[in-house]
Amino acid sequence: MSTAIEARGLHKSYGDKVVLAGIDLTVAEGTIFSLLGPNGAGKTTAVQILSTLITADAGAIRVAGHDLAAEPDAVRAAIGVTGQFSAVDGLLTGRENLIMMADLGHLGRRAARTRADELLEQFDLVEAGGKLAMTYSGGMKRRLDLAMTLVGSPRIIFLDEPTTGLDPRSRHNMWTTIRALVATGVTVFLTTQYLEEADQLADQIAVLDHGQLVAEGTPEQLKRLVPGGHVLLRFNSPEEFTLAGQVLTAGVPNPEALTLQVPNDGSVLALRDLLTRIEDSSLEVGELTVHTPDLDDVFFAVTGQPTHEKALSA
Amino acid sequence: MSTASYPVADTATMLRRNLRHALRYPALSLGAVGMPIIMLLLFGLIFGDTFSAGLGGGADGFAYLDFLTPGLLLMAIASGTMSPAIGAAMDMTEGIVARFRTMAIFRPAVLTGHVLGNVVLTTISLAVVVGFAVLIGFRPNASVVDWLLAAGLLIAVTIALTWFAIALGLISKTAEGASNIVLPISFVLPFLSNTFLPLDAMPSGVRWFAEYQPFTPIIDTLRHLLIGTPVKDGSGLQAIGWCVAITVVGYFWAQKSYNKGTAA
Known part of the structure; x- marks a missing residue:
């Protein structure tokens, strides 16, 4: 199996504050990789670096076979990113948002419209497609956001806490969508603060705490570390x-x-x-x-101290 | 870069995005015409005769309305910079720019889209202001060539001020901050210029400022083109020089803020 994402010695600090203290990550193609950790662990920073949004202070990164520092646009062409906060244009309708993405992906006029309608259908947004995105509920915005990420059929998708703040039903729908994506051969890099979510979805989990990887393995391997049950x-x-x-x-x-x-x-x-x-x-x-066992137990097991903020598991 | 980039297509997509925004908020987009039209009514119609007399105009000099209108066109452009500044600031505070930055699109397209969108809106605003001025008695004596030169200058000014306003919008953290930070452009420069009075008629301190700020040579040049008033040698070149300088500074400052911290 080939490697979708490979990072060695990833460093990032803001002033004195070290956010990522030299982490190594390897994500195999066609799998779901989950970066698990509490708020402030550095998950979002890791996603921002791997998705070319910000630059790392040090480290070698290859995404989709391209060196991130040398060919950021080649990396950008292969990835899709759904951040923690919805990146939709509130003053456009859902359909216009999708068509804009298709235009930026140079799909061509007709294909752009077909793709937009296809995704509206797939994400249950057909009715809302003609309404301004600013009027959408939180769950609808997330769906539109993910749909926009998928317009260009990216091979690698970054999802930064895709279900934080969603109600249980929307969360389960999101899980179904993510599983369906991977079934088509896409690689998913997912961050979450929910052990259950990582357990449900991930092939491989890495636990991040204070900018350092404190454990890595399959869900089963990790749970064996947890004496909390x-x-x-x-x-x-x-x-x-x-x-x-x-x-x-x-x-x-x-x-x-x-x-x-x-x-x-x-x-x-x-x-x-x-x-x-x-x-x-x-x-x-x-x-x-x-x-x-919950995230607290994993943290207790691998760091010897509880998370600073008790992670909510819903 | 290994991937082909599509500067024209991407910029056109961003222009469409901004024009759609403008359609959704016509009040903000065309709000720029409000101030110049009030000024036209107040100074052109109500105080016009008094001003003309006081400035030695009247029957044998220029009509005050003719004198006033070119400066108010600049005021329309200046007020119009508020909307792209707010738009750029809002883009930065919302997630959408993070999305654009992780896509393989032509980098300057997002901001250029704002500028072109504002050029379209400002052109409409200017047409409305000119139309209104003509309606209440503005009588330019410009030839077709003069009109074209004037239009070219107005567009150059719009591009310059919009780039600068966007740069200011990008460094302000909020939409409110953006609307405050562009006030010197949208408010101070049009008023402390020769829009309302010739330089000779101003008190010395204000006059000194007005003489050396960019709007004054631009207004002089416009007046010369539209109503044929005499102009100081070199005003036209000064006007173009200012436009180029402001565009260059605004463009590079804005692009630098936009790309800050991201992989090239």
């Missing part, structure tokens, strides 16, 4: 607590709170297994809570 059992009496410690030996006991933290991935099978063992031993459990 567990069931917390609380007992009403010290006797039950002691007994439970003998039955569930894998648990981490907390005698003061009378709780036992048992590793568990939270799946139905694992839970049923645990409940069966509790029942077989006639344990009386006061309270049971299931804790599934």
